[in-house]
Amino acid sequence: MxxxxxxxxxxxxxxxxxxxxxxxxxxxxxxxxxxxxxxxxxxxxxxxxxxxxxxxxxxxxxxxxxxxxxxxxxxxxxxxxxxxxxxxxxxxxxxxxxxxxxxxxxxxxxxxxxxxxxxxxxxxxxxxxxxxxxxxxxxxxxxxxxxxxxxxxxxxxxxxxxxxxxxxxxxxxAKLIHANQTLEKNVRDRTAELESALKTLEAAQDKLVESEKMAALGNLVAGVAHEVNTPLGIALTSVSNCKEELKSIYKDFENESLSEEGFKEFNHICLEGLNLAESSLMRAANLIKDFKQTSADQTSLEEEEIVLDDYIPRILNPLKPMLRKENIALSIDIAPHLFITTCPGVIAQLLTNLISNAQRHAFDGYTLNEKNRVCVIGKKTNNGLSISVSDNGKGIPAELHKKAFEPFYTTARDKGGTGLGLNILYNLVTQKLNGDIALISAPNEGTTITVTIPVD
The missing domain is CATH 3.30.450.40 (GAF domain)
Structure with missing residues (x-):
């Protein structure tokens, strides 16, 4: 070429x-x-x-x-x-x-x-x-x-x-660049949508959690109100009776017909009535005190050192009236000197949720030959501290064990159940306490839920 x-x-x-x-x-x-x-x-x-x-x-x-x-x-x-x-x-x-x-x-x-x-x-x-x-x-x-x-x-x-x-x-x-730009825009738009949806979901979740918490407190209020009415009624009756006796003795005094024997009888009746009123009012005051402690703890997330064998009986005392209405006996067995630094409100809330859950579901439509029982046990383990709540109710089939902690899953939706109780409990244990939760149950053999809390 x-x-x-x-x-x-x-x-x-x-x-x-x-x-x-x-x-x-x-x-x-x-x-x-x-x-x-x-x-x-x-x-x-x-x-x-x-x-x-x-x-x-x-x-x-x-x-x-x-x-x-x-x-x-x-x-x-x-x-x-x-x-x-x-x-x-x-x-x-x-x-x-x-x-x-x-x-x-x-x-x-x-x-x-x-x-x-x-x-x-x-x-x-x-x-x-x-x-x-x-x-x-x-x-x-x-x-x-x-x-x-x-x-x-x-x-x-x-x-x-x-x-x-x-x-x-x-x-x-050029098409690839355009596609990437379009994809990036779509990703940004979709991310913004998802973030917005997530915020909405989180807000809704917070409202539902708060609603469930208030529902548990509502049960406490109803139970405490019912229980307080009894000692207050007794105290009111005793004071009224003392008032009547006082009017009667004063009338005898004015008429100069008051005898030594009559005054001694008046003294005996009033002393007995006032003692009964005092004990009833003290009972009501203690119940309200424990309720205030429980409700205040459930809204506080500040850490402090508590002794479980002293704290748990105190926060469970307001639950007894609620359980008594359902003919459920509550027993508490906490090993002595169980110290833990934690959020007392979380402990109060998880026990309230567990016992309320047992009260709602364990004995619903279930007839026992023995008395309905809920037992709270606390003890030290190799992994820290464990708190378990057991009942002798109808139990949970094995296929539902995994679903029990899922949000919105409930077998009592027709009775107002939200399906959030155990899910809130699961989140409290795993996120707030960094612990583990286990469920053991079988039909007609009751249910035991155990929370294990690590201790340094």
């Missing part, structure tokens, strides 16, 4: 315009190079349609007529011999284009009017498939296409195939 042609090929192959993805720029570079190397004034790029029944001009440079684009198309039906030659996918070197078997069909309509005497068509391949041609058109005296000229044109056609690949790659990268 002549050195001039080699230098042109080297320049084109090294040009950034071939690989930067701008096909229009690469096309003009290649056709201008064809014209330069083959000393032509007219050359173009023609591409097949999808069915290869039509070939259309994508770029035509005609320097003689100062033309650099022209909308032309050739169909297989109009030029069957030309398309048949193209089907071989080899270069067509028509030294005399007017008589060549592949190009003579263009003579009258195309070649003669434009003064084209010789044609060189080289195939453009992309990914191994012929997609079109570079058409080199010589005007003037007919010429013979030399082998190095054919190789030169074919090499430029291959470079056009490379430019097509670069253009596809650039389009793909």
């Amino acid at each position: 002549r050195e001039t042609l080699e230098l042109i090929l080297l320049r084109v192959s090294q040009s950034e315009d071939i690989d930067k993805g701008e096909l229009e720029v690469a096309s003009r570079l290649i056709i201008n190079s064809v014209c330069e190397g083959l000393e032509l004034s007219r050359a173009g790029i023609w591409l097949y349609d999808e069915t290869q029944s039509l070939i259309q001009c994508r770029l035509l440079i005609d320097k003689g007529n100062d033309l650099d684009s022209e909308n032309l198309a050739l169909s297989r039906a109009d030029f069957p011999h030309y398309f048949e030659a193209l089907d071989y996918e080899r270069s067509i070197a028509a030294h005399d284009a007017n008589t060549d078997p592949a190009t003579f069909e263009f003579s009258e309509l195309y070649l003669s009017p434009l003064g084209i005497t010789s044609m060189l068509d080289v195939p453009i391949r992309h990914r191994g498939k012929m997609i079109g041609i570079i058409c080199c058109e010589h005007q003037g005296k007919a010429r013979t296409w030399h082998s190095d000229e054919i190789v030169f044109a074919a090499t430029l056609a291959d470079l056009y195939g490379r430019a097509v690949s670069a253009n596809e790659r650039a389009d793909y990268e």
Whole structure:
């Protein structure tokens, strides 16, 4: 190959315009190079349609007529011999284009009017498939296409195939960038939606947790109110009776009919009545004190050191009236000197939840031959401290053990159950106390829930 042609090929192959993805720029570079190397004034790029029944001009440079684009198309039906030659996918070197078997069909309509005497068509391949041609058109005296000229044109056609690949790659990268930008926006939007939904869910969860806590306190209030009414009623009756006795003795005093024996009887009756009133009022006062401690603890999360064998009986005392209404006996067995630094409110709330849960579910519609019992046991273990609440109720089937701690799962929804009691308990134990919780139960064998709290 002549050195001039080699230098042109080297320049084109090294040009950034071939690989930067701008096909229009690469096309003009290649056709201008064809014209330069083959000393032509007219050359173009023609591409097949999808069915290869039509070939259309994508770029035509005609320097003689100062033309650099022209909308032309050739169909297989109009030029069957030309398309048949193209089907071989080899270069067509028509030294005399007017008589060549592949190009003579263009003579009258195309070649003669434009003064084209010789044609060189080289195939453009992309990914191994012929997609079109570079058409080199010589005007003037007919010429013979030399082998190095054919190789030169074919090499430029291959470079056009490379430019097509670069253009596809650039389009793909642009689409990928757009897709990434769209994806990032979608992710941001979706994240914002999820964050908003999470905040709404957390707010709803807080309300539900607070509602469940208040429901437990409501049960306490009802039980305490019922229990306090009894000693208050006794005290009120005793005081009223003392008042009547005082009026009677004062009347005898005024009438000067008061005897020593009558005064002693008055003294005995009033002393007995006042003692009964005092003990009843003390009972009510202690009950209210314990209730206030329990309710205050359940709303406080401050840590302090407590002794469980003293603290637990105190906070469970207000629960006894609630259980007594259901004929449930509460027993407490806490090992002595169990010190722990923790949030007393969490201990109060988890025991309230556990015992309320047993009161609601363990004996519902279940008849025992023995008395209904709930037992609270606290002791030291190798892993820390354990507090267990056991009942001798109807028990829980094995297939429901895992669901028991799931939020909103309840078997008493028709009776107002929310299914949050044990879930709140689970979260308190695992998150606030960093402990573990275990459930052991079987039908007709009662239920035991054990909380293990690590102790440093």
